Amino acid sequence: MKDLNGEVFQILFIRDLKSSEESSIKSVISNLENEIEKRGVEIIQADSIDDARNIIKINNSIDCLLIDWDSKHGLKNQEKSLENLIITLHQRQKNVPVFLLAENEKAIDTLKAETFNLIDEYVWLLEDSPVFIMERISAAITRYRKQLLPPLASAIMTYEKKAEYSWAAPGHQGGVGFTKTAVGQKFYDFYGENLFRTDMGIERAELGSLLDHTGYFGESEQYASKIFGSDRTYSVLGGTSGSNRTIMQACTKDNDIILADRNCHKSIEQGLILGGGLPIYMTPTRNRYGIIGPILPEQMEEKTIREKIKNNPIIKEKNKTDENPVYSVVTNCTYDGVTYNAEKVEKLLEKSTDIIHFDEAWYGYARFNDIYKNHFAMRGEPSKENKGPTIFATHSTHKLLNALSQGSFIHVRYGKKVIDENRFNQAYMMHATTSPLYAIAVSNDIAAAMMEGESGVSLMNEVVEEATEFRKVIGKLYSQYQNNNDWFFKPWNAETYFDKTSKETIPFYEAKTELLSKDQDFWIMHPNDSWHGFKNLPEDWCMLDPIKVSILTPGMGDDGNLLEKGVPAALVSAYLNKYGIVPTRTTDFQLMFLFSMGVTKGKWGTLVTVLSEFKKHYDKNTAVSEILPELLENNKEIYKNIGIKDLGDKMFEYLREHNLGKVLNEAYSNLPKIEMTPREAYNKIVSNDVELVPAHKLINRVAANSIIPYPPGIPMLMSGENFGDENSPQIKYLEALSLWDKAFPGFEHETEGTEVIDGVYHVLCIKK
Secondary structure, three states: EEEOOOOEEEEEEEOOOOOOOHHHHHHHHHHHHHHHHHOOOOEEOOOOHHHHHHHHHOOOOOOEEEEEOOOOOOOOOOHHHHHHHHHHHHOOOOOOEEEEEEEEEEOOOOOOOHHOOOOOOEOOOOOHHHHHHHHHHHHHHHHHHHHHOOOHHHHHHHHHHOOOOOOOOOOOOOOHHHHHHHHHHHHHHHOOOHHOOOOOOHHHHHHOOOOOOOOHHHHHHHHHHHHHOEEEEEEEEEEHHHHHHHHHHHHHOOOOOOEEOOOOOOOOOOHHHHHOOOOEOOOEEEEOOEEEEEOOHHOOOHHHHHHHHHHOOOHHHHOOOOOOEEEEEOOOOOOEEEOOOHHHHHHHHOOOOOOEEEOOOOOOOHHOOOOHOOOOOOOOOOOOEEEEEEEEEEEOOOOOOOOOOOOOEEEEOOOOOOOOHHHHHHHHHHHHOOOOOOHHHHHHHHHHHHHHHHHHHHHHHHHHHHHHHHHHHHHHOOOOOOOOOOOOOOEOOOOEEEEEOOOOOEEEHHHHHHHOEEEEEEEEOOOOOOOOOOOHHHHEEEEOOOEEEEEOOOOOOOOOEEOOOOOOOHHHHHHHOOHHHHHHEHHHHHHHEEOOOOOHHHHHHHHHHHHHHHHHHHHHHOOOOOOOOHHHOOHHHHHHOOOOHHHHHHHHHHHHHHHHHHHHHHHHHOOOEOOEEEEEEEEHHHOOOOEEEHHHHHHOOOOOEEEEEEEEOOOEEOEEEEEOOOOHHHHHHHHHHHHHHOOOOOOOOEEOOOEEEEEEEEEEEEOO
């Protein structure tokens, strides 16, 4: 037996191979196994429930579970273990058929109702023939496989088997075109036949249309909508950048007032350019490490928003000061893993705007774990009686769910300002292609299916637990080294845990993982907690996402001033890169790692080992030429006779003198003066009314494009804003970067919107 893709079916068979079964039973089971193998089905043998549990952990392609439930031997008195095994199997593989093989009625006399409900069929080994039993198993597997795939994935995989002769695009015609040259054949062989066979033109009417949301594409969106709790879901193949721009273009027009989180992705600025909106900004907090925190509630209050509108020079110029924002956008969670109590955010913002957009690009999993309760957009279930604002949420399904790159979802909960779907689709089609790669759409379908029911809960429980275990290991090592007056990396989270059972406060790394990974209060950023470093937080306003793990290097004092000694994170990051470990973010004293469904104990265990190895080399002052030879190769004069600790000390002294992090914090904390809208600034670029200006000449110049330091890719200066006077923190930051790049080649920062010419940062500015 094989499925649509020619894959062989697998049966997990639990039986005690050591038992001395009666010859008649042994013969029947042997005949059944022969019949199974004759059908081309693979048997995976497990001689105990524990053995089967280990197999299930690493194999998610089991099509049927067979259990030899012998009343005399083997699995006797293991009913509870069997029940837990089936539950675990169904958490990962919903509806996998389970067959219990019994010799007679006595074999199942002791089974409780709960166990009966978990089993699909009972087979009487001495009464039914092997052929009959296998027919029952085959039928169950076929039913399971038929419901396994979500709608679009099933349709595409079925359609691919038609082997049609198409006279439409794409020109490679199922990959045949690639096979006509050696280089094309290499490409074809690398990706495999199925990718090219399912890369079809949009003319396939029986599949429906991505652009019109009909047929199987429409069914796929409806399916995702139920899983993610929306009134309406759109599948997007242009990433969440495309999703954000689509929403903004559907909701805003020229000279509409837009309330935007300053901690926004560049796609929000692109939406301002396309829609011609007039922005006012909510400024988030930042702590001493440069970690991006929440916008405080007072910035979302109606009174504050009215003041921002009243004092905005562009809005004054347009005579719009009496109007309210038509749309607002909040980044949830922040790049560093700070997530809002979304319920409270909505209650504040709905007094000023009827449309609230949560950009949850890195946060599409929140619905599937109770640790995030109330802290995401699509909470609970949709209600037709919703009298509040219309809520949008955008998810990058390729980031921390399991879709291909460019996959994204737009989710909508309709409120008092409903945007007609046909009207919304005009914006959708502007940002979609008429030649979609169906594989991305199918991956969105699969990403949704993986999160359905118990599967999504199980997957997310595992991710949160793995991240928590890693935090505990780092925390324990930090404590041990600290007790010996030595240094190590420190996890950024609460340092103690209050055990509600024992009424004791203990170091967090001594708490049970199952408690930490389920107790939201541990992750809440309480107002008086010192660990998070954010001031003036109200109670239950935000929490730390457990799976976005930051570890801190020594060097930063609790007061925000640098200590006498420290370990620059840039140096640690370079060492990690040598071992193929790439942090998602590196600041002066912070390294951030994203835990996803693809992270295993082996992966994070390796990270712990490499961090420990770095410490050994750092303490020994191992030569840079030995541990970072590629750095030496490109910059021999600078790095040829220096140890890794000596280099770290030089970097740290530079940071003490110039304090890049503090300057960058100031740049983000003070909003520059807005001279023109992002759309007007972009028009200057189109008309070539712009020029490159070096950093030391940026005083009172207006940026034509946004300046975006990476990571995390948050605009420091928006297009159309003025750099300001000689005290401008934005100018100071760019000048300090030039000095850093010159002193430490190989450790350059990436800053989008700038061009480095002869070591000097230049910015495209509006001509005077």
